[in-house]
Amino acid sequence: MFTNPVFTSAMFTNPQFASLLGSSLAVLAIGMITLGVGLTVVTAWFWYAARPEPEALAPLEIMSERQFVSADDNERKRLLHSVRAAPALEQTLESDTN
Numbered sequence: 725m726f727t728n729p730v731f732t733s734a735m736f737t738n739p740q741f742a743s744l745l746g747s748s749l750a751v752l753a754i755g756m757i758t759l760g761v762g763l764t765v766v767t768a769w770f771w772y773a774a775r776p777e778p779e780a781l782a783p784l785e786i787m788s789e790r791q792f793v794s795a796d797d798n799e800r801k802r803l804l805h806s807v808r809a810a811p812a813l814e815q816t817l818e819s820d821t822n
Contacts, residue, residue, distance in 0.1 A: 782807035 783804050786792050792803055 779809040782809075 786803050786807050792800060795803065
């Protein structure tokens with residue numbers, strides 16, 4: 725790309741252009757920092773708002789614990805029932821009696 729050396733040197737030696745360039749770079753830097761902070765806030769809000777832990781996964785969390793692995797069948801059922809939601813608990817109690 726061809727640039728005129730006279731024009732280029734005049735751009736950087738002109739005090740008005742240098743002050744304009746400096747102020748526009750400062751505005752650009754402040755804008756980029758503000759954008760970065762804004763994206764960080766939106767990302768943090770998204771992670772906390774969009775990841776609710778469903779109650780249906782609670783039994784899986786219990787199953788991964790050592791206490792569940794070493795328990796007998798009745799203790800396992802008790803541990804699972806302690807974290808299940810009420811509708812799911814009613815269904816499992818019905819299926820246990822059949």
